[in-house]
Amino acid sequence: MCKDDFSCVAVCPVKCIYKVSEAPAEFKAKKGWYRFGKALSPEEQKAYEEWKTKFGVTAPPV
Known part of the structure; x- marks a missing residue:
């Protein structure tokens, strides 16, 4: 599991x-x-x- 901003993911499977x-x-x-x-x-x-609190993410997941 990646922590925080998912920087451990080398390639993003979506349009990041x-x-x-x-x-x-x-x-x-x-x-x-x-x-x-x-x-x-x-x-x-x-x-x-x-994670949501740390980065100010307010949208819910799909």
Whole structure:
């Protein structure tokens, strides 16, 4: 699992423009730019909430 801005991912499978840490607030609030492939475990949910808070992500996942 990548932490923070997913900089450990060498190639993005979608049309990425910004790392989360560098994205303008308008994009962090836009729906549909990230999703989960499974239900999150309690530990993953905690990491997700910390990530959202740290980077000011306000949009929910798809």
